[in-house]
Amino acid sequence: MSDLGTSGEPAGTEQRRDPPAPRQLARGGGGATAIRGGVHTDLHHDSAIKHVTGRAEYCDDIVEPVGTLHAYLGLSTRAHAKIIDLDLSAVRAAPGVVGVLTADDVPGVNDVSPTGRDDEPVFAEGKVEFWGQPVFAVVAESRDAARRAARLAEIAYEDLPHVLDPQSARDAGMPYVTPPLTLKRGEAAEAMARAKHRIKGRFNVGGQDHLYLEGHIAFAMPGEDDDVIVHSSTQHPTEAQHMVAHVLGVASNAVTVNVRRMGGGFGGKETQMNLFCAVAALAAKRWNRAVKIRPDRDDDMSATGKRHDFVVDYEVGFDDEGRIAAVTGDFAARCGFSSDLSGPVTDRALFHADNAYYYPDVLLNSHPMKTNTVSNTAFRGFGGPQGVIAAERIIEEIAYHRGLDSLEVRKRNFYGDAEDGRNVTPYHQRVEDNIAPRIVAELEQSADYRARRRAVLDWNAKGGIVRKGIALTPVKFGISFTATWYNQAGALLHIYSDGSIHLNHGGTEMGQGLNTKVAQVVAEELQVDVDHIKITRTTTEKVPNTSATAASSGSDLNGMAALDAARQIKERLTAFAAERWQTDESQVRFIANNVRIGGETVPFADLVREAYMARIHLSAAGFYKTPKIHWDRASGKGRPFYYYAYGAACSEVSVDTLTGEYRVERTDILHDVGRSLNPIIDKGQVEGAFIQGMGWLTTEELWWDDKGRLRTHAPSTYKIPLASDRPRIFNVELASWSENRERTIKRSKAVGEPPFMLGISVFEALSHAVASIADYQTCPRLDAPATPERVLMAIERLRE
Amino acid sequence: MTSVTMTVNGKAASGDVPGETLLSDFLREHLRLTGTHVGCDTSQCGACVVHVDGKAVKSCTVLAASLDGAEVTTVEGLANGELHPMQVAFNENHGLQCGFCTPGMIMSGIDMINRYKAEGKELTDDAIRHELEGNICRCTGYHNIVRSIKDAAASM
Ligand code: FES
Ligand code: FES
Numbered sequence: 001m002s003d004l005g006t007s008g009e010p011a012g013t014e015q016r017r018d019p020p021a022p023r024q025l026a027r028g029g030g031g032a033t034a035i036r037g038g039v040h041t042d043l044h045h046d047s048a049i050k051h052v053t054g055r056a057e058y059c060d061d062i063v064e065p066v067g068t069l070h071a072y073l074g075l076s077t078r079a080h081a082k083i084i085d086l087d088l089s090a091v092r093a094a095p096g097v098v099g100v101l102t103a104d105d106v107p108g109v110n111d112v113s114p115t116g117r118d119d120e121p122v123f124a125e126g127k128v129e130f131w132g133q134p135v136f137a138v139v140a141e142s143r144d145a146a147r148r149a150a151r152l153a154e155i156a157y158e159d160l161p162h163v164l165d166p167q168s169a170r171d172a173g174m175p176y177v178t179p180p181l182t183l184k185r186g187e188a189a190e191a192m193a194r195a196k197h198r199i200k201g202r203f204n205v206g207g208q209d210h211l212y213l214e215g216h217i218a219f220a221m222p223g224e225d226d227d228v229i230v231h232s233s234t235q236h237p238t239e240a241q242h243m244v245a246h247v248l249g250v251a252s253n254a255v256t257v258n259v260r261r262m263g264g265g266f267g268g269k270e271t272q273m274n275l276f277c278a279v280a281a282l283a284a285k286r287w288n289r290a291v292k293i294r295p296d297r298d299d300d301m302s303a304t305g306k307r308h309d310f311v312v313d314y315e316v317g318f319d320d321e322g323r324i325a326a327v328t329g330d331f332a333a334r335c336g337f338s339s340d341l342s343g344p345v346t347d348r349a350l351f352h353a354d355n356a357y358y359y360p361d362v363l364l365n366s367h368p369m370k371t372n373t374v375s376n377t378a379f380r381g382f383g384g385p386q387g388v389i390a391a392e393r394i395i396e397e398i399a400y401h402r403g404l405d406s407l408e409v410r411k412r413n414f415y416g417d418a419e420d421g422r423n424v425t426p427y428h429q430r431v432e433d434n435i436a437p438r439i440v441a442e443l444e445q446s447a448d449y450r451a452r453r454r455a456v457l458d459w460n461a462k463g464g465i466v467r468k469g470i471a472l473t474p475v476k477f478g479i480s481f482t483a484t485w486y487n488q489a490g491a492l493l494h495i496y497s498d499g500s501i502h503l504n505h506g507g508t509e510m511g512q513g514l515n516t517k518v519a520q521v522v523a524e525e526l527q528v529d530v531d532h533i534k535i536t537r538t539t540t541e542k543v544p545n546t547s548a549t550a551a552s553s554g555s556d557l558n559g560m561a562a563l564d565a566a567r568q569i570k571e572r573l574t575a576f577a578a579e580r581w582q583t584d585e586s587q588v589r590f591i592a593n594n595v596r597i598g599g600e601t602v603p604f605a606d607l608v609r610e611a612y613m614a615r616i617h618l619s620a621a622g623f624y625k626t627p628k629i630h631w632d633r634a635s636g637k638g639r640p641f642y643y644y645a646y647g648a649a650c651s652e653v654s655v656d657t658l659t660g661e662y663r664v665e666r667t668d669i670l671h672d673v674g675r676s677l678n679p680i681i682d683k684g685q686v687e688g689a690f691i692q693g694m695g696w697l698t699t700e701e702l703w704w705d706d707k708g709r710l711r712t713h714a715p716s717t718y719k720i721p722l723a724s725d726r727p728r729i730f731n732v733e734l735a736s737w738s739e740n741r742e743r744t745i746k747r748s749k750a751v752g753e754p755p756f757m758l759g760i761s762v763f764e765a766l767s768h769a770v771a772s773i774a775d776y777q778t779c780p781r782l783d784a785p786a787t788p789e790r791v792l793m794a795i796e797r798l799r800e
Numbered sequence: 801m802t803s804v805t806m807t808v809n810g811k812a813a814s815g816d817v818p819g820e821t822l823l824s825d826f827l828r829e830h831l832r833l834t835g836t837h838v839g840c841d842t843s844q845c846g847a848c849v850v851h852v853d854g855k856a857v858k859s860c861t862v863l864a865a866s867l868d869g870a871e872v873t874t875v876e877g878l879a880n881g882e883l884h885p886m887q888v889a890f891n892e893n894h895g896l897q898c899g900f901c902t903p904g905m906i907m908s909g910i911d912m913i914n915r916y917k918a919e920g921k922e923l924t925d926d927a928i929r930h931e932l933e934g935n936i937c938r939c940t941g942y943h944n945i946v947r948s949i950k951d952a953a954a955s956m
């Protein structure tokens with residue numbers, strides 16, 4: 001800048017140089033009345049230009065220091081076995097190899113279990129408990145050398161019996177990996193016995209691989225003393241920091257974890273990155289060189305956890321009108337060999353086993369089963385989707401039994417209000433913000449559901465090979481971490497003397513636009529163009545003790561923390577302005593890059609500079625904790641959720657009854673994000689989540705062979721939706737009238753997870769098309785994912 | 801070691817690399833052009849698409865050594881003073897979330913438009929979906945990606 005240091009102050013003895021003059025950009029725009037990038041506006045992703053030009057930096061793009069080494073994991077090839085002999089001599093002798101690491105080389109604790117259950121070793125010790133479990137790591141001069149060497153290990157095993165799926169685990173009496181949960185209200189058994197009709201059923205719902213496009217990666221640099229810096233692609237830098245410290249046997253203050261951005265996370269990088277961070281840090285300290293670890297896609301999919309699959313046994317009692325009297329449900333999950341997050345995930349499955357419906361008497365049990373598979377983990381919805389789809393299956397059962405349109409049954413069972421008393425959930429929280437009926441009614445209209453359903457029935461009545469199906473399903477999703485202490489966040493805000501703003505918060509950016517939204521909040525509060533705000537990488541050095549960016553909570557928590565920080569500085573600036581201009585604080589207003597002080601308008605940056613000269617503190621740490629929530633797991637009672645987010649989708653499909661192949665003809669969505677902070681970003685979340693949810697229930701099939709080896713471990717065999725799978729007609733709207741009843745950030749609602757469950761409409765539409773084979777007399781037995789093969793089998797069963 | 805000489809983004813680029821070096825590694829590690837992403841290493845995701853002699857190629861499936869004398873364009877080479885229309889379209893249509901697939905999508909999008917133009921065919925919505933079979937995106941649901949490519953086709 002040419003105008004640096006041209007202030008009229010005499011050169012002091014201490015003062016080397018004046019503070020930089022206000023940035024031209026930050027000066028008041030004179031005529032401009034509104035800032036760029038305030039809240040409730042369509043602001044593009046803050047990294048969009050970097051993404052389209054290839055300049056956005058991911059972990060693997062960071063410049064490597066000279067001498068950087070590369071680590072690679074050696075994975076087990078047994079589902080359950082004792083390790084008799086571990087011979088790594090060929091690995092050590094391979095070209096380019098610097099050394100190997102096993103459990104014996106861990107100076108601290110050989111464990112990366114996120115919940116402190118101590119059941120998840122970095123490297124297997126004495127036995128392996130799933131196919132693909134890390135046994136050792138090899139460190140070499142190049143990634144290629146390490147990868148080749150990892151294959152040279154000679155491991156002698158003695159096989160032990162293994163159990164792969166939740167049902168076999170229950171049959172075999174396998175233990176729970178974590179304590180189960182019971183939710184109970186009323187007397188379900190008695191109400192069931194009294195009910196006019198009863199149906200019992202079993203539903204299998206499959207897991208899902210995250211398939212974030214950027215795989216797992218960690219890059220560690222050793223420092224002095226015990227220090228180590230780890231760059232990674234993790235959703236939970238604080239936990240990675242704690243885990244690295246735990247494994248290295250050092251204090252948390254020796255470890256720094258940095259995350260600029262992720263190439264997708266979806267929950268798969270919440271705890272699963274701990275392992276990679278620990279291995280990279282271990283190697284970096286051991287050889288005192290930078291070490292990077294990036295598994296290939298096959299190893300990434302084999303060695304890291306996925307969405308839990310469930311076997312759900314349910315019974316429902318109901319009356320002639322299809323009104324539910326009682327529900328019981330047993331939710332058995334494939335948790336894998338360790339607990340990881342299976343406790344809260346299976347809890348959340350129960351929390352959502354009601355979806356949007358009132359169950360007068362209810363008893364729900366979770367069964368977090370230990371299996372000899374990779375330890376399953378967080379995935380968008382965190383068990384919730386598995387609960388929601390069970391509720392929707394129950395509704396479908398009732399509809400077919402009573403010969404009703406399933407939408408009618410849905411409406412009859414929606415939560416009510418305080419007046420009719422039909423507003424209490426199985427966990428005794430009252431539903432106070434129920435907008436499901438309105439959302440569904442509006443979507444029914446805008447999607448022309450009635451007429452289209454009629455047309456589908458008419459089409460199917462012709463008895464052709466191609467059958468159609470249509471379904472409209474709602475979602476109600478509880479927002480907050482059920483681990484109450486997780487509902488806190490911090491932010492750090494600096495305003496530099498040139499008026500530019502540096503913002504840091506505890507959330508991580510994985511494409512969801514969190515940084516953009518948080519910057520909008522600060523821009524709005526300080527009334528400056530968003531371009532003056534720079535959000536820097538998430539680092540444990542700036543905001544400590546953060547929660548995972550998960551549970552859709554990113555903007556709710558970090559937006560509020562940033563707002564708190566901005567308000568603190570604003571208050572200081574206001575007080576300063578009032579004093580300096582000899583006016584009352586009420587006469588100070590922040591308006592579009594300027595501050596109105598009494599009768600004068602001062603550019604924001606000028607005020608900042610004056611404030612600096614007057615020694616006003618221009619940095620603040622913000623903090624937020626979600627109010628109102630509490631949860632007593634032992635009694636199964638409380639208010640675990642601050643509020644609910646709602647949505648509904650209507651999908652129509654065509655099914656070829658000879659092959660089971662299908663396509664989605666049209667999907668209409670109406671989704672509730674409260675008062676959207678950024679509609680274009682929120683809509684993108686809804687679209688992406690819907691497609692991902694649809695993939696979960698249609699083409700994405702995880703398949704283990706009988707030896708326990710995952711055979712779907714790359715995009716070649718594991719099929720996520722492609723562009724061609726997108727519905728032919730796809731109408732997505734946000735409920736523009738919605739406003740959060742609670743005092744969330746600018747009355748918005750969380751958006752990351754809830755729309756994932758809109759994909760259920762596709763599943764139920766497929767079921768509808770299949771049911772036409774037997775004239776809608778029976779609810780088809782259709783498990784998820786409804787692959788063409790499963791659809792065909794369901795059709796064949798109805799033909800028999 | 802093999803010596804390779806090619807033109808990358810209009811500039812001469814050469815290096816001595818092991819014979820098995822993939823083009824993606826050559827670009828990323830030797831030339832530090834990290835806009836080309838590696839999502840699967842196995843020719844399935846399309847994050848690594850670049851143009852070789854004007855055609856879209858998955859750079860994780862070609863050996864750098866086999867491209868002696870070739871003209872390579874990466875996502876970094878598109879903007880020339882101002883953004884390429886495809887880059888503008890992805891920005892304006894919010895055709896990205898995490899951005900990891902974006903460079904590959906952009907390079908594939910440009911290639912398909914060029915091919916359809918050359919053959920005088922119309923690039924319909926259906927054609928775009930079909931053409932994108934080799935590029936996966938886990939974030940966006942493709943809605944805005946298809947819109948971006950359509951928009952760009954109109955202005956290219
Ligand atoms: S990295 Fe080349 S296609 Fe996936
Ligand atoms: S934007 Fe994340 S994979 Fe496409």
